[in-house]
Amino acid sequence: MRRSGVRGFGGWVLGAFALANCGKGSAGGPTGTVQDFVCDAPMQDAVSNDTETKTEFTITDAAWDETAVRQVLQVFAFGGLASDAQIQAWADMAPADAIKEMLTFDTVNDKLSPPDPTIAMPLTRANGSMRCLSQLFARNNPDNPIRDKERAGYAIDQWSSPSKTWWMASHVRGLNPVRQRIGLFETNYHMAVSQNAGVTNQQLVTYYDGIMTALARGDAYEDVLRASALTAAIAQQYHHATNVYQNGKFQGNEDFGREYHQLFFGIVGRYDDAYTDAKANYHELVAIPNTAKALTGMSLGTTTETSDQITYGDHDHWQGTLDILEHPIDGNNTKDRIVALSPLAIAMPESLDNLPVRIIRMLADDLLDPESTDVGVQDRVAKVRKLWAGMAKKNLLEFLRKYAISNAFHDAARVKYWTSIERNLLLVNQLDVGNAEAYLDEYSPASFTGSEDVTVFRPAHDVFGGQTGLEAAVTADVFRNAYNRAVDASWSLTRVDETTNGTTIWKKDWTPLVPKDAGGKVRVKATTEWLWQRVFADGLANLGTLERAHLYAILASGTDLAYWIDPSNPTQVYAKADLETSNALKTQVAGAEQALIRLDDPDPKVASDAGYRLSLAVNFMSSLPYMFAQQGVSK
């Protein structure tokens, strides 16, 4: 019997990564320092960052501004962790140049997420894979900034390790949130696997790192999908590792035989533009069963530690040519067949139509619908398809970059409803002022997302993906949880320090971030606008009279609008018209514009209260309507 194959992501196909990726992690010891950490499977692959970016749909340099930059970062980087200066620098560049710096798939992006110099952690490129981060975060060294009781949970043999590691990687400074955003998309939506289906931590981490390493390396997208299809995680999820051809009979299931086409490539049986029963029948009765037959003769590692190993052999593999996608597909094992099949699949007209639409619909535009009769939607669909079709070699990074600076993205008709994961990460990434609060998990985004019935790596719809933005938007319980958190658990976002055993282990300091006037003072109006743009990225379009009044009240007084105006009547509702017509109200609100927020007051209580007010403002904003969706801005 001839067998071929190695562990990891696509085995021989992506050999360099797979061979390097053989470590099992180390928790470190109580002695030593976290700085000594050496990952046993360091990231070594090359990165290909240079792609085409400019297209006929690219918005003009003049239209590319700070709001445009922030909207891109919200959608593709959970808001990102770049400084205001960096964001302005990108806004000042041509979009085709800026986007190359903003969107990358490597493990680190120092401009998008600069390291926090105040907390030493070896968040290097080599250590930036999920596997390495899991090992690093789990280190039980006294100088590990993660709480000692939490560290062990990151170790790969702990049940929630992938999820915990992903959350931390997505909002700690010094890594690359774009990588985690796309990693989430690929592993929880497009090519979803679920730990509820028995996918092990080893399988999942290998799968996740393999996909993102291949994408960062610039592999053709069909090669990424091919290698993903050949992983142990996928075999575990769909259970085709037990498919065999024995005694002249196929024995197995056709689950992945179907979903390989449908979910990975967007092929459901139409094939080209014209639907016919004959093609649909061919897909059902020939292509899918034959793809299932192609998925025979493999085996998975037999222990938890080796569960991400998969081998593809010719023993128990289907003998002979298989007719799939109207092509003869030959091979001695599953790998051979999938390698032959993937270039055909990505070139199918149906895939060319569906795959780019599915990608963008999930990432950035919930209203993208090829069947829509709305001409605006049709226009955006056509542009997305053209961007995809225009790439001779399908490269996801290039596609996303081109799209992110196109007028299909920068369109007021585009709406991205935030999923619970996206919304909670957007919020904490703008609320965090440094890594201390991230490592200490002061704002618990994973916990609050869980309370909205959403868990990373356990997608709500199994292989069909996690909660969508549209689902989050129409599920009132998601809004209710967010709102009630802002009231009932207001402490969680408004806390500004933490003291343990009499020692202050964390103290929030907004000072380095908040804009200051020429005299170095922090004032209410400027701070309101800064916070608003930071969290909502709408160019202040929705910062109206009502919103300003409420935020001015909070920042100027530390209380709400009604209480600020009249403490004896704190439940009074002030309508927009009241605020625009009452001289007394106008005077009071206007008077607060230049009020000082005394973050730098020598009295620590005053300074702390000032910081509390900023956090209270963010808490208020966390359940405003604008926290649940991003509307594009036409450029």
Place this chain on the structure above:
Amino acid sequence: MSAMDRRGFLTRLGALGAVGAAATAGASAFLLGPRAAMADGLPKAFGRKLVNLVFNGAPDFRHLIVPKPATSDTTAYGYYYWKYRSSSHYIDGNKPDTWQSRYDSDYDHVTSIGGVAVPEFGVLKLAGWLKDQIVAGNVAIVSNVKHSENRDHAHSLLMLESGDLTTSAFATDRDGWGGRLADALGGNMFSMTRQRLLFANLPKGSKSQIISARDTRKFGLVKSTATDWKEGSKAVSDRALSSYYAAKRDSIDPSSPHAQFVQTERLLRDFSNAVQSRLGSNAVPAAIAALFSGDSPTLKRNPNFGEEMRNIYDCLACEDLKSAAGAPFGFRVGSVDYGGWDSHKNQRDQIEPQFAEIFGAGGGLDVLHQAVATDMPGALSKLVFTVAGEFGRQLHSNGDRGTDHGRGNYVFVIGDGVKGGIYGDIFPMEEITTKIDGLNAYEAFNRDITGKTAFDRVFGAVGDWVGESDTIGDLVFPNRASSPLEAGVALTRSSLFKSP
């Protein structure tokens, strides 16, 4: 309950494993109806209402309902079923004695429905409550229902939940048939699932409302209390947000994508006080609470289904409430789900415990049924469940002890008001007599149940009954009259319900 009934009941509890164990421990709690003293203030009169239960993942209902084995008669349906479905039953297709023993040990044999003799068929013993309801004549088993033909889960769910087989694969924000029914009834739609299903979506311009009842015990929005420090973050945030949203209702552009969240806030606030007050004085019945709460909930696979049962109970308990503005609670349509039916592998292990959690003695529907019978008996005859998945599964089991995607399937209509029986050919002989390339539908791979009856017919008739009008179903399913209907089958509210 007679001694024999109780023995049978406890036998089923034993067969149910986890469900059974928990239910046994607290059996008297829900068998004897101890909540009378706690049920003060609960409504006594109810309007008709539908709760739709979506089994997403394409359930193999032909594993739940099976033919009697015919171990040697090669012209009988029961021969081919057991021979070619053997692997998904974990038995040997070449050993007919294993067919019979499996059937005898794991299936209840139903020979009559509502006192009328029927040809014998089997119902999975783990679904003992369902079997009892079938025998009692409270379940319509609608056979050969036509579902999506494309075998694509996500797309087919959109079709099922919209009630429209022409729904496109991307139409995730269109109206659902539950929303259309609520609209036609002038009532409200109650979404009780973790993620709102498309089923619940209202048609554009509807005056009905979608009420979030995902967790009725956390219904509505939190408010600060008199004990909260008035300058503390909780009180300040409560006042700021409630004031902001109250003002925003009149000033936000209705076409803004953000307007829906202002509307959501209003809906959540509307019934908050009334619901919290009603439920605050009525604890969740212990048997229902045991389904989902504690370290060892009765429903181990899916405690969330227990929460959905709680939500149904609670919404019934709020039947007579009004909003602060005087609008009726309007519970006319509810939406619940139970996923995990895509049984390509190890089917028995996957789906039988799930059938038990839903249909078993001591399972979700049983416990709810008993709690409602005890506390709000007037509701039972007014409540109907529809149960369906997005498509059925292939007739020949696969080589992984499971079944692959098919098309047609059964739909169940369950309720005390339902005229129980078999609607359509429960085991069509053509599946074994019609041969292609010399093989019948069981012998060949990739064949499935041929859909003959549109779900428009089934769900439309249910809509008619809920709305007490033969035209309601047409509002929800405009093409009902021209949609397929299996020969010899009548699906109207008078044929499907005892009291039309």
